[in-house]
Amino acid sequence: MLPTVDVLRGAIVESRHRVSVAVVDAGGTLTARAGDPDLVTFWRSAAKFFQAIPLLTDGAADALGITDAELGVACASHNGEPRHVELAASLLARASCGAGDLACGPHPSLAEPVAREMAERGEQPTRLHSNCSGKHAGMLALARHRGWPTMGYADLGHPVQARCVAEVARWTGVPEGAIGLGVDGCGVGCFALPLRAMALAYARLGARRLGGVGSEAREAAADRLIRAVTAEPFLIAGTARLCTEILAASGGRVIPKVGAEGVYSAALPELGLGVAVKVEDGDFRSSGPALLAVLDQLAPGCVPVAEEWRKPELTNTRGMTVGWLEAHVPLAALK
């Protein structure tokens, strides 16, 4: 069966999102799949854990006194809610930088209810409200600590971006030269990789097990980031956002991270597995139901979030329910 998330209007399938999935263990074995686990696409914001790890391994967090909550926001695609903004600002301050140093542009909150409330309050989003402001503040802190110029930190040629590529290469097992580079929605580098490599990185992240030279500091960094986001699930996303719901409902048994263009990654530390999901067409509405369909097969009952996350309803401009989404993403077990 073709793995899809179907969009039904009444009882009729109106549209169909094709899905590919890789499930990999920390040893690099593909244990299950749907669609094409070798599909290459950009990791987008699902790479943020790995863009934050250098803050720890390179000593910036210790030297600048960065808190766990600030680390949580550095890994986040957050809603720009007051706590997110405060933490991004305090992380920026540790880098002796201000909001004007951020290279990310403003945009409305990723959570529609939050965006609407901000608009109703007449509140314009700033760069600090960008879902990526914590990541950017972290990159500025890394530049400050390493003695690199903070100016231009987002450009692909800057040492901060090169450092992130190197970190992504370590965790994914893909050589730096084989990682496709693009410019992300917020202006920094982003990484084109096979789903299988993304899943491996999350398996290793969750297992805190990497191996090789310098792995101990990296494994410790993974442990601290996971503890940071699990201690306060609100940080990684916010109100009415699936990443926060999954972290909270699973009690940290699943470490999820959404990305733009239909990307989702997750670690399942107890099972030693990593998951990477891509909705082929880049759709956002369907990536969450697709991930949940995968998690429900790998760890039944592990993610007791509300049914509306699994089967979101579609409403029209009159507020009527006119349809819903249905994920059909059967995993083919390989091991």
Added chain:
Amino acid sequence: MLPTVDVLRGAIVESRHRVSVAVVDAGGTLTARAGDPDLVTFWRSAAKFFQAIPLLTDGAADALGITDAELGVACASHNGEPRHVELAASLLARASCGAGDLACGPHPSLAEPVAREMAERGEQPTRLHSNCSGKHAGMLALARHRGWPTMGYADLGHPVQARCVAEVARWTGVPEGAIGLGVDGCGVGCFALPLRAMALAYARLGARRLGGVGSEAREAAADRLIRAVTAEPFLIAGTARLCTEILAASGGRVIPKVGAEGVYSAALPELGLGVAVKVEDGDFRSSGPALLAVLDQLAPGCVPVAEEWRKPELTNTRGMTVGWLEAHVPLAALK
């Protein structure tokens, strides 16, 4: 080759939209296709010409003095710009109705620049700003003229909706009982049909040739609607909208109509052809480039719109160009 609209970030395909197309002549022959021309999906707003025809055939337009410009807005998915709103209001007045009688809910303008300008002026969209307000006003005029209750005109069980189903059946050649019904984004009925049947209806519309009992009034209605939208291309959509651009640039040689969830239909009267396009996943950004790729093969040079419509750029929150869309929709000729 798989017909797709590819989303590139830098030189790398990040996401991919699959496309199906039917090209049919007024005699019902499938003359070209891409993907699956028998794909069943909802026609959504691409059905609006056929929902407006009863206004003419049933005598409402003559009896109530409905103008060509009002007919144009009845066929539109408009931007809610001042002229659209005025015309929807004047059409409503001919039905002795007001904005409070409209069943459609408000939403921001379909053109992002128009939506932004309205928001910056602090202007809240009303029901009259709904892209469907002209269609709804027309349905109220039909109900008034036919002596049906105006209350509940949007409900599937109301005679107005039954009348629309009957009209759609005539033009598409699909029996009423075989048309799947759903509730549209604005609350009225919408029609699930094979792409092939949608294309046939547009071929007949453009040719003003239907045949069968009662066809003369229907053909005259088609002619008046086409003249109405061609005389003032702004009406059918508005500023920065592809339907308006195609109508204007082609000088009426192409009569296009967009629908939600990745649907596009068009008539090419000179060639006697109708076209129906569906982006499988329901995506909006890619349906226009897909339609243009089809039109460029059927009638090269016929639609001299700006290149940005064929190959839209993707910008990020910093305003940088980070990618673009590329339509690869080769038609397989069948005749």
